[in-house]
Amino acid sequence: GAGVSQSPRYKVAKRGQDVALRCDPISGHVSLFWYQQALGQGPEFLTYFQNEAQLDKSGLPSDRFFAERPEGSVSTLKIQRTQQEDSAVYLCASSSRRGEGNTGELFFGEGSRLTVL
Amino acid sequence: AQSVTQPDIHITVSEGASLELRCNYSYGATPYLFWYVQSPGQGLQLLLKYFSGDTLVQGIKGFEAEFKRSQSSFNLRKPSVHWSDAAEYFCAVGAEQAGTALIFGKGTTLSVSS
Numbered sequence: 132g133a134g135v136s137q138s139p140r141y142k143v144a145k146r147g148q149d150v151a152l153r154c155d156p157i158s159g160h161v162s163l164f165w166y167q168q169a170l171g172q173g174p175e176f177l178t179y180f181q182n183e184a185q186l187d188k189s190g191l192p193s194d195r196f197f198a199e200r201p202e203g204s205v206s207t208l209k210i211q212r213t214q215q216e217d218s219a220v221y222l223c224a225s226s227s228r229r230g231e232g233n234t235g236e237l238f239f240g241e242g243s244r245l246t247v248l
Numbered sequence: 249a250q251s252v253t254q255p256d257i258h259i260t261v262s263e264g265a266s267l268e269l270r271c272n273y274s275y276g277a278t279p280y281l282f283w284y285v286q287s288p289g290q291g292l293q294l295l296l297k298y299f300s301g302d303t304l305v306q307g308i309k310g311f312e313a314e315f316k317r318s319q320s321s322f323n324l325r326k327p328s329v330h331w332s333d334a335a336e337y338f339c340a341v342g343a344e345q346a347g348t349a350l351i352f353g354k355g356t357t358l359s360v361s362s
Contacts, residue, residue: 135291162347173252173338173352174292181347190349222291227347236282237350239291 133157135240137223143246144213152208152243156225163206164237165198166222174222180206213247220244250275252339254353261329262361269324269356271339281322282340282350283313292338298322299344309333334360 136155144150156163161182166174167190177196179187182203191198195213200206210217224237253272261267273279280299284292296307303315313324322339336357340350 164349166352171354173340173354174350175352176349179347179349186347187349224292236294236297237292239284239293241289241291 135223135225135238137221137240137243139243140241141244141246143248145248146214147212148247149209149211150213150245152210152221152245154206154208154223154225154240156204156206156223157238158204160225160227160238161203162225162227163200164224164226165206165208166224167192168220168222168242170219177208177221210245213245215247218245218247250341250351252341252351252353254337254339254356256356257354258357258359260359260361263331264328267324267326267329267333267358269337269339269358271322271324271353272320273322273339273341274320275341275343275351277343280342280344281313281315282342283307283311283322283324284338284340284352286336286338286355288335295324295337329358329360331360331362334358 138153163180165177168174176190178198180200195211197209220242222242224239226237251274282297283295286292295311298305298315336355338355339353342348342350
């Protein structure tokens with residue numbers, strides 16, 4: 132697609148529920164990032180994929196958070212047993228076409244706003 | 249530690265007045281520097297970026313930024329602010345290596361008064 136697409140845009144979950152957030156990156160982009168943006172804060176890094184390989188998951192706040200990108204395109208961020216502190220906007224970004232130099236620039240989706248009650 | 253500091257949480261500027269948003273960074277490698285803008289309910293849009301070369305970079309919507317290595321700063325400027333510029337502005341730092349995550353500041357909220 133023309134841009135990074137995320138779904139759902141809004142998700143309300145009861146505490147303890149599992150949620151799945153989807154990211155469809157720009158076609159051909161090799162790199163995919165997930166960020167978490169709490170209210171009034173800047174985005175904070177969660178995890179990074181190069182194609183289907185998850186190369187960095189150092190930002191995932193707990194083992195309740197899990198991300199995958201099985202075919203090197205669409206990615207899913209899953210949060211198990213959601214807690215109130217998980218309430219945030221989850222941003223997906225992609226970059227770097229195969230064979231092109233790295234510009235360092237990330238292209239962001241509009242985010243998925245998760246509210247845990 | 250690698251970090252980005254945006255000292256101003258909230259700035260109000262009169263329409264037509266000039267704007268400067270401050271950004272300081274701490275980074276171990278040669279930095280790639282970015283300014284992104286975020287309108288309510290929207291994703292982040294890139295305003296401009298600095299990789300190397302001329303330290304004054306031009307971006308979209310009439311914005312510019314100047315990289316000052318000695319001050320570890322990358323301040324964003326605009327000569328004349330429009331009401332539509334009201335938004336959240338984020339400074340970010342990254343590196344040349346593909347897959348390097350950007351580190352963002354906490355952002356500056358810009359309000360524009362008439």
